Amino acid sequence: MTHDHPAAPERGPSRPFGRVITAMVTPFTADGALDLDCAARLARYLVDEQGNDALVLNGTTGESPTTTDAEKETLIRAVVEAVGDRARIVAGVGTNDTRHTVELAAQAEKAGAHGLLVVTPYYNKPPQAGLLRHFTTVADATGLPVMLYDIPHRSGVAIATDTLVKLSEHGRIVAVKDAKGDLTATSWVLARSDLAFYSGEDALTLPMLSIGAVGVVGTSTHFTGVGTKQMIEAFEAGDTAGALALHRRLLPLYTGIFRTQGTILVKAGLAAQGLPSGPVRPPLVEATGDELAQLRADCAAAGLPLPE
Numbered sequence: 001m002t003h004d005h006p007a008a009p010e011r012g013p014s015r016p017f018g019r020v021i022t023a024m025v026t027p028f029t030a031d032g033a034l035d036l037d038c039a040a041r042l043a044r045y046l047v048d049e050q051g052n053d054a055l056v057l058n059g060t061t062g063e064s065p066t067t068t069d070a071e072k073e074t075l076i077r078a079v080v081e082a083v084g085d086r087a088r089i090v091a092g093v094g095t096n097d098t099r100h101t102v103e104l105a106a107q108a109e110k111a112g113a114h115g116l117l118v119v120t121p122y123y124n125k126p127p128q129a130g131l132l133r134h135f136t137t138v139a140d141a142t143g144l145p146v147m148l149y150d151i152p153h154r155s156g157v158a159i160a161t162d163t164l165v166k167l168s169e170h171g172r173i174v175a176v177k178d179a180k181g182d183l184t185a186t187s188w189v190l191a192r193s194d195l196a197f198y199s200g201e202d203a204l205t206l207p208m209l210s211i212g213a214v215g216v217v218g219t220s221t222h223f224t225g226v227g228t229k230q231m232i233e234a235f236e237a238g239d240t241a242g243a244l245a246l247h248r249r250l251l252p253l254y255t256g257i258f259r260t261q262g263t264i265l266v267k268a269g270l271a272a273q274g275l276p277s278g279p280v281r282p283p284l285v286e287a288t289g290d291e292l293a294q295l296r297a298d299c300a301a302a303g304l305p306l307p308e
Contacts (some may be wrong), residue, residue, distance in 0.1 A: 014214075015196060016147075016174045017053065017054040017198070019214065019216075019229055020053055020228050020229045020232065021053060021054040021056060021217045022055055022219075022221040022225060023060070024042065024079075025222070025270070026062040026067060027277055028278035028280075029278060030279065032281060034067070035276065039075055039078050040079065041276045042270070042276040043083045043087075044083055045275060045276075047083045049226075050223075051225045052087060052221065052225050053087060053088065053215075054089070054114075055089055057075055057076055057079055057089060058072045059092035059117060061262055061263050062263075063281055063284070066282070072107070072108075073111050076089065077112060081112075084114070089112070090113065090115040090116065090117050091116055091117065093105045093108055093118060093138070094117065096123055098133070098137055101134070101138050102138055105118075105138050106141060108144070109143065113144065116142065117146075117149055118147070119151065120150060120157055120159055121155065121157070122155040122156060126157065128159075128162075131163055135167055135173065136170055146172050147177055148167065149177045149179070149200065150180050151180070152180055158182075158185075159176075164176065164195065165193050168189075168193035168194060173195070175198060176189070176195050176197050177200040178198065179199075179201050183204075190212040198214065198215045198217045200217055202219060202253075205228065205232070205254075206231060206244065206247040209235045209236075216232075219257050223257075223299065224250050224253055227249065227250050231243050231247055234246065252298045252302045253302040256294070256298030256299075256302075257269075257298075259295075260287070260291055263280060264291070265287055267280055267287075268286070268295060269299065272306040
């Protein structure tokens with residue numbers, strides 16, 4: 001069986017999905033329907049103006065808990081059509097049901113995605129043997145490269161070091177979005193495998209680079225993409241002082257975007273810029289006036305003021 005998709009990324013200390021990846025919000029119309037035109041416009045902005053090498057669609061920031069399987073598929077198709085020739089499109093397909101995750105992975109591959117983001121099954125707290133089986137089953141289901149998503153504060157279970165090392169032996173499991181916040185554990189995985197690590201916490205991107213990570217899957221990168229790429233490139237060029245200066249300049253937004261749930265503030269900030277966003281779906285709620293004012297202050301502190 002042949003698959004019509006880009007060749008699997010190189011192994012080793014490569015950047016299979018580039019350096020800067022944004023977990024894109026999903027634009028909705030005023031009445032809450034999926035807005036494909038706005039999604040295409042936002043994707044073009046993130047790639048062409050914010051310097052993103054790849055986009056994650058249908059992640060938590062994309063409100064995946066409240067979008068249907070059909071909406072997820074049509075969103076992938078629209079964004080692949082808009083920017084798929086110049087950015088890698090990574091589809092969030094992870095659920096806490098292996099069978100459903102496999103179905104979403106196959107759907108994403110058919111829709112033209114270039115890779116898969118697979119989060120640790122949440123709430124049902126499987127043991128490590130269950131995680132190993134879940135991730136390998138999903139990786140076996142398509143020809144696409146897989147980025148694991150290790151975020152124990154949401155999923156309830158961390159992917160153990162030994163489990164990550166075993167998973168790295170799978171030919172299509174090539175990367176990790178690491179939101180574990182444990183640089184020691186991550187250091188051991190990097191020392192024992194050739195997985196490409198992407199920081200899953202915007203503010204930890206520079207420390208993660210120092211132990212061997214290659215980039216970030218960000219939320220604030222809806223606004224900080226250009227500066228974040230400059231920071232990563234400065235670090236790679238040996239300009240650690242320049243990278244540190246950029247880290248400190250962007251820190252107010254790296255952290256400020258999470259003062260409440262990140263999607264809420266990203267959509268508020270995009271709307272303030274006249275960029276596509278739309279409302280959030282319940283159980284999320286719109287940013288309050290005070291939250292928007294604080295976001296404005298955080299953006300200004302990062303040197304990226306929002307229009308009044």
